Amino acid sequence: MASSLIPAGDFRTSYAVDTTIFPTVTSRNFAIAGVVLCALAPLVLNDYWMSMLIAIGIYGIAALGLNVLLGFTGQISIGHAAFFLFGAFTSAYLSSKMGVPAFFAIPLSGLATALVGLIFGLPAARLKGLYLAIATLAAQYILLDFFARAEWFSGGSVPATAEPFSIFGYTFTGDHQYFYVVLAYVVVSFLLVTNMMRTRDGRALIAVRDHYLSAEIMGINLTYYRTLSFGIAAFFAGIGGALYAHYQLVVSYEGFGIERSVLFLAMVIIGGLGSVMGTLMGTAFVVLLPEAMEWLSAALRGGVIDQTLALKNNITFVREIAIGVIIIAFLVFEPDGLAHRWHQIKAYWKFYPFSH
């Protein structure tokens, strides 16, 4: 994918070069600069923009898990939101009822969610494609029903509360401080997954995706890797959910239906299947698109177009339709996702003015 960036004649002559995380020095510097820029963001941005960045980070981690499953292993899950919510409830439960500090509760709930993911991933050993999709759809409903009934765990109709994140007696309050917690998790998660893709297990996942029969002939245990990939996906969903819980301080299962699971799918598909970087782009797109449409519709409100068409309150319907249309148009014109477009832009500038 990144081949357009690597100079011609640059052959990989050692294993170390072949397995590097960043293909070029510039890309590594860019990644570091990006993290540093993000770390400086709270100095200039207000709560609204911080909350946007936090949302991108939290959903990005969860979407990354789904990308491992969907983009790297070629499996499907339409119950990702339920795993996300499971992580949120677990962390809330651990921190407020068991007295586990949020610092430990977040990774623990990631692990707990991974276990649940492994259980719901079991059908993947037998099912493929649409059949698997339906099986994972069941996970969504089973888990949501569990939350509705298990009042000791989720609080039932009363939202569960989570303790704020604190470390060495210092509590992270407000968006500006909590952002650093999310940023740390984003960096670690994305490095982890990028790194994992260089390992034997990561390559096995890709082999399963590309041709499961060949993979099996090569000695890859299909059942093991398919189920493992569900576990990994659920792990990151759980981490994302736990971060969400300690950000919001309350967790309610309102708004985590199937539509949220579809949004996670949208993030991964828009970003680019099988692209770690693309996951973040896709998440940013899905989080910011409704906001951008909101600014647009706010600008339209009361304007000439509004008055001539007598839109009034219907402007919000136009807004929602526009979001749908943009996503469809995006998939038609950009089926390989944002990551692909990003590479093309880079390639264009690299060869400028001799683009072909």
Add this chain to the structure above:
Amino acid sequence: MKITTLLGSAALALVLGASGAFAQSAIRIGHLADYSGGTSDVGTPYGQAVADTFAWINKNGGINGTKVDIETVDYGYQVPRAIAQYKKWTGSDKVAAIMGWGTADTEALTGFVAQDKIPFLSASYAGQLTDPTGAAGKAKAAPYNFFYGPSYSDALRAELTWAAEDWKAKGKSGAPKFVHMGANHPYPNAPKAAGEALAKELGFEVLPPLVFALTPGDYSAQCLSLKSSGANYAYLGNTAASNISVIKACKTAGVDVQFLGNVWGMDENAAKAAGNSADGVVFPLRTPVAWGGSAPGMKTVQEISKISDPSGNVYRPVHYIAGVCSAMYMKEALEWAAKNGGVTGENVKKAFYQKKDWVPAGLEGVCNPSTWTDKDHRGTLTVDLYRSKVSGATDGDLNDLMKKGTIKLEKVKTIQLPRKAEWLGW
């Protein structure tokens, strides 16, 4: 992300520049409404009422002469939208208070509003929002959450109190059977524990709950279970569209049961949609009167209604009047805060504690006298129970149907619940 950050700061600079001029001259408050989402059927009249009331306030002198800069945002009942909007309101130029809407936004924001000290007057009446200190131990403290009207639990308690009397009045023998119906969702479940506990206390036989989804559908199976269970009183916990499906299906199945609606589960529009199946459903109102009812304050409500309907002919459903009351309480709280140290979230919160049996000026007889204290946010424990009467076909315009009396809301009883400490917070 880098690009969005850059774009963000540019957009932010614009927003700051644009809103800077406004900030000093007006009192900023936020208004979350649902005109397009899952609860838009009831969200529209309620939200319209809040918007109309503040427009009317601005026309009539504002808050001690200062205009209210209210930003109404249709968040489509989507949690992420509500959070983003909230962050916008608290980012640079903090709002003094927020007029909220339903379960989705209220629950998602409880933690934030307490942290940021912004009073949040919701139209979600969940019991846990009434406990500002957390002393009841049912949920975490919700010090900045307010609402006008009885909580979901208290409304159901009132209905059960009435049902017990009704059973006796009808001279029936044995224990009446009560069943809770609704989706497995925070909203229908909110009053479940409270209802079933009181039902047992009042001598009802409590049947296992019946589940039906929040969306309209085919609920014949639920009606057959209802029929075979022999329930006498059934509480419908869902919102109107779904409840209508059930009462229609049960009418077809020939179930003989007294339905008890909830505050968002039945209104004039729902009665029109359900037709004669809705005949006889008992449900709670947050106000002693419905549209056009005889009360000194009804004139003010009609004046406010003219903001969005200059003809004055449109019939406003019960939610509109509740919305007017909610907005007027907020108005008077803002007034008090402006006179006592400035319109900040903390002062607005304090303002809610200033009066006993508080009725907003001009709305006498329309809003039930309410008392909020720093330990108890149950504003009112008065529940006005109404029965929907449908006599004939309900096609056509709601205005005509109400005028002709095809659909009527008939007062059943006003229940005054005791302010029991053990009922606080659930």
